[in-house]
Every structure is written in structure tokens, then in C-alpha cells.
Amino acid sequence: MTTIKGATKKSMLDNVMQQFNKTADSINLNPNIRKILSVTNNEIKINFPVKMDNGEVRVFTGYRVQHNNALGPYKGGLRYHPSVDAEDTKALAMWMTWKTSLAGLPYGGAKGGIQIDPKEFSIQELERITRRFTYALGENIGPEHDIPAPDVNTNEQTMAWMADTFMSTKPSSERSRNQHVVTGKPVGSGGLEGRNRSTGYGVYLTIKLLYKSRGESLQGKKFIVQGFGNVGYWASHFLSQDGAIMIAVQDAQATIINENGIAVQALFDHSKAVNGSVKGFVGAKEMDSDLFFALPCDILIPAALGNQITEENAYSVKADVIAEGANGPIDTEGEQILLRNGITIIPDILCNSGGVIGSYFEWLQNRNGELWSLEEVMQKIDKKLSEAFYKVEGFVEEGEIDWRTAAYILAITRIEIAYNHRGIFP
Template sequence: MIAIKEATKRSMLDNVMEQFNKTADSINLNSNIRKILSITNNEIILHFPVKMDNGEVQIFTGYRVQHNNALGPYKGGLRYHPTVNVDDAKALAMWMTWKTSLAGLPYGGAKGGIQIDPRDYSIGELERITRRFTYALGENIGPEHDIPAPDVNTNEQTMAWMADTFMSTKSSSERSRNQHVVTGKPVGSGGLEGRNRSTGYGVYLTIKLLYKSRGESLEGKKFIVQGFGNVGYWTSHFLTQEGAVLLAVQDAHATIINENGIAVEDLFEHSKPRKGSIQGFTGAEEIDPELFFGLECDILIPAALGNQITADNAYLVKADVIAEGANGPIDTEGEKILLQNGITIIPDILCNSGGVIGSYFEWLQNRNGELWQLDEVMQKIDKKVSEVFYKVEGLVKEGKIDWRTAAYILAITRIETAYIQRGIFP
């Protein structure tokens, strides 16, 4: 049985548009700017051939959606997943626009990927697929135009292949000036120390700050995580260092629980040779995946795919806090139920913004020819995420509104201000 759902009746695009329209109404957004922000700037669909290990040629479909660049170059991840399509990419690109704006970064929003399951391909095939996709994207990406990063099923190796391919299309004098075409690269190839943990660190930090504002610590707090990839692992790593207890984990292969706590590092070591799968871990008991969201816990962290919590299962949730490690894991109907039940939701555009903040610092490091150490990087990310958290918290308390509404108001208002100050060409 697949534990993590891959499709629901309500699309992510439906959700992001409802969230946007609700915010636009609440702040009386300028009607002309509303028209601009309600659509994407560019939607790129590419079909490209790649030779497989057996000599056969397969045709792949890749996407890059660029939503808005009023505040700076497009920025957003590339995912490799069978469910990748243009509508989901549009939704994710819009969320990136709000996320980068909320974080105060000089970026707009984009998203994309390739419609594949990477587990079906060898490392050599994935390299050729990635390089051919990068070549097909051509000048649609660039260090001052559109800067991809890792996302679901992509990693620093993917980014290294992309950077090398893109730089190889430039003259020798231009190559060094194009290293920051992507972020999330390996440290030895221009990557940032700590970039791999920055998203998970941001999720952990926003949870910690929320409880701190309540006069509580993380000691003894029980949490459950959906998805044990990069975000799920690092979030769990930092939370357990603060004394929190990992009660249960769910991925597409299994749902496991240990009432006494799951050993995070042991589970990580178990999953590494199994392409990230938690199935078969002896330090926990496997249970029915349908029970996962209804487990008694303090914190629920959906860190997998979108639309996991809906009207069909939101009423089961017993957590006090939901921290959105993934993008769009709760649909709008499910959220209404959760808020009615008094559950605090730390929204994705705040909760997992540590990733794009880390990407910004990597981009700056490459652009300026600098090299930063891990402790310096983590201090920068900590400071930036904390600043954004306190801004959102201030509006939550002032307006007596939920956290997502507050985050959206701040994000969209910043973009509106930019348009008003600059005007709209021509």
C-alpha cells in the first residue's frame, strides 16, 4: 500500500489560488497587480530524447514554470517525480514567489522538474537525463535570470551535473561567472557548507521559536514526520538534539512507530542503502498507514508531497502544532478543519524557508567569490529565519489571525509595494 498519497480531488493550484484570492481580498490588493500575480510569466514544457544504458532512446518531459520576478531572478527547485505536471509546477512556483518575498530575499518564484521516478534509472542514465534537460532549458535559466535548486528526489549531485552542463555551454572566460546558475551544489563544486541541512534547520527553528513564545521548550515533545528525505531527517536530527522524541515516521513504503522514540541516526543509516526507504527498520513497529495522522503527538511534520492533509483526514489529527516541511501539504478544506480544532499551523512559506535562505547565501558566496564556514552559515540562516518568524508572529498577534494569513499578507504586500513604486511597463 502506498502510504503517501500522490493525487487528491483538489489540486495544489486550486489551493494556492484560493489562498491568494483570500489574501488579495483581505488587503484590498491593487486590481492591476492582482491580475499580474494571479498568472505565471512563463510556462516552459520540454520534450527531449536520452539514450538509455541498453542503447534505446526514451523521450522525457520536463517543466520550468516562472511565476514572477518583480523582486529579482526566478528561484525554485526542480523535482524528479512521476506526478510532476504543469499545474503543480504553477502552484509551486507561486508559493516560491510568496516564500522569497516573505523572507526578504531579492528573488521571484519558479519551479519545475521531470516527470520520472528516479528509482527506475541508473546513475549514468540520471546523469544523462539531467544534462540533456539542462541543455534543453538553455537560456531559460541563468545566474541572474532563473536559479534552480534541489527538490523532491533531486540532490547536490543533480545540481553539480546541471552547473557543469550549463557552464560548458559558455566560453572559457564566462564559465566562472556562471557557477551560481544553480544552488544546492556539493561543497567541493561551489556549494555552501550547511546548505543540505538548511531547510530542516528552518523547520526545527520555527517550531522551537513557536514553543518559546509560549514559554515552553522542546524537551519531551513527541513529534511525527511524514517523509524521511533530506528535510524529514534534518528536522528530526535537530529536534531530538533539543530533547524532543520522534514517535513515528511515514514514507511511501511504510509507516513505523516506537512509543519510546525512534533513533533518528539509526533510521537514517538504515534508509541510505535502500534509496531512502524506511521499510524494514528493526527499531520500530510497522503499522497501518491510515493510522498515521491520528497518532497522539505534540507536533506533526508533513515533509513529503502536497495535499496530504485534506477534508478526508484532517479531523483525525491530534497534534497541537503542524509544521509544513513540504510545500502545500495541507489543502484549503483540510486547513479549515484544523483551524476550527485549534491546531496551530506554521505555513510552508515560513516553516521551510531555511532552504531558499541557504540557497541565497550560496548564490552570494559564488557571486562574490567568498568561502564561508559552517558555523558562520548556520548563524546567518538562524538570524534570517528568526527575523521572518518574529515579523509573522507580530502580525498574528496584532491582527488576531492565523499564521498562514499573516505570512501571505506580508509576502504579497511587499510585492505590491515594489510594483507601485516602480510602475508597470509601459
């Protein structure tokens, strides 16, 4: 994943708290509920030893932050990245609370990760790291308590190891009832058809619906993508199928451009063959990475890490629409510049919520002992995400406000209603 040269590193927690406080002020949020939502319920830090292939023992640091569960079990991804720390994990957990609420799911929000670069380890070492971390988490996760999913640098194999480890700690009579402790598993191990594409599909769908509301199609629209992992690839795949043209891609190793269009599948095949990078792709030329956001285009999809667009580079953005494939890719100062320049931002808690919606259906499938086809799954995700989109759009038009403010108002209001109905124990 990419970080932008020269971009100021601002705390993602600062961003999410500014967004939350702005919304709380605008809706006169109950002060007691405001106190509850401004902090996390649980913050778990685990240092755990793992034996490496050469016999050396290394100690790793893992985190699981559970922000709020007023609407249901904690839900959120697990990432493997050197930048993983307690503060960013808290921010990501809070964003998950808003995301699941906005989508109308019976979940709260959580996030976790291990502070490693997975490229430095063998597949056998990654398996041992994952299993040891899962074992160390113990009862802090569970199918009705906290349900991890894939995130940055984790995938269906990671989830299969987690599920197997967790299930192995249970009596044999209970193991099958714990299969949905994680989502994003391989289809052959209880996973959901289409889960791997659900986040990217959601990015595509929200873009499509936005242009549809303007009376426009995606045909001929030019888009650029930062990050060409699972989310960036699938969003690009669906956009190109609908007639949009990918003209530039940026990852941690290179930024490439072809103003006549980059073949999405060919680039994906190339990146798989060269350890996940777009560098060296023959169908495009390399360009200065610092100029990526300044490229003239219709759609910009930041699908890498947080805080990529800041007050230092937001002024250069030429896109008409920004679709947040990543969590928190724009800081609050950068966003104000973009909004003043008339750029529409589809916020992360709406734009990339296809992933957690897909996770919800996998969880239901496991829980109820059902099996759905790919077509059925995509129809379910489409319906659920479209409903959320149109609710936010209605608030945008009614209140003449930006999309993030509208999404936050809807998400936090739903949680406030739950607390008002239930009260605060004791």
C-alpha cells in the same frame, strides 16, 4: 515520498489560488497587481530525447515555470517525480514567489521538474537526462535570471551536473561567472557548507521559536514525521538534539512507530542501506498507514508531497502543532478543519524557507568569491529566518489571525509595494 490512502486529490493550483485570493481580498490588493500575480510569467515545457544504457532512445517531458520576478531573479527547485505536471508546477512556482518575498530575499519564484521516477534509471542515465534537460533549457535559466535548486528526488549531484552543463555552453572566459546558475551544489563544486541541512534546520527552528513564544521548550515534546528524506531527517535530527522525541515516521513503503522513541540517526542509517525506506527498521514496529495522522503527538511534520491532509482525514489529526516541511501538504478544506480544532499550522512559505535562504547565501558566496564556514552559514540562516518568523508572529498577534494568513499578507504586500514604486511598463 508518500501519498495517503483514501485522500482526495485536489489541485495544488486550486489551493494556492484560494490562498492568494483570500489574501488579496483581505488587503484590498491593487486590482492590476492582482491580475499580474494571479498568472505566471512564463511556462516552459520541453520534450527531449535521451539514449538509455541499452541504446534505446526515450523522450522525457520537463517543465520550468517562472511565476514572477518583481523582486529579483526567479528562484525555485527542480524535482524528479512521476507526478510532475504543468499545473502542479505552476502552483509550486507561485508558492516560491511568496516564500522568497516573505524571507526578504531579492528573488522571485519558479519551479520545475521532469516527469520520471529516478529509481527506474541508472546513475549514468540520470546524468544524461539531467544534462540534456539543462541544455534544452538553455537561456531560460541563468545566474541573474532563473536559479534552480534541489527538490524532491534531486540532490547536490544533480545540481553539479546542471552547473557543469550550463557552464560548458559558455565561452571559457565566462564560465566561472556562471557557477551560481544553480544552488545546492556539492561543497567541492561551489556549494555552501550546511546547505543540505538548511531546509530541515528551518523546520526545526520555526518549531522551536513557536514553543519559545509560548514559554515552553522542546524537551519531551513528541513528534511524528511524514517523509524521511533530506528535510524530514534534518528536522528530526535537530529536534531530537533539543530533547524532542520522534515516535513515528511514514514514507511511501511503510509507517513505523515506537512510543518510547525512535533513534533518528539509526533510522537514517537504516534507510540509506535499504534504498531510502524506513521499512524493516528494527527499532520500531509497522502500523496501519491510514492511522498515521491520528497518532497523539505534540508536533506533526508533513515533509513529503502536497495535499496529504484533506477534509477526509484532517478531523483525525491529534497534533498541537503542524510544521509544513513540504510545500502545500494541507489543502484549504483540511486547513479549515484543523484551525477550528485549535491546531497551530506553521505555513510552508515560512516553515521550510530555510532551504531557499541557504540557497541565497550560496548564490552570494559564488557571486562575491567568498567562502564561509558551517558555523557562519548556520548563523546567517538562523538570523534571516528568525527575522521572518517574528514578523509573522507580530501580524498573528496584532490581527488575531492564523499564521498562513499573516505570512501571505506580509509576502504579497512586499511585492505590491515593489510594483507601486516601479509602475507597470510601459
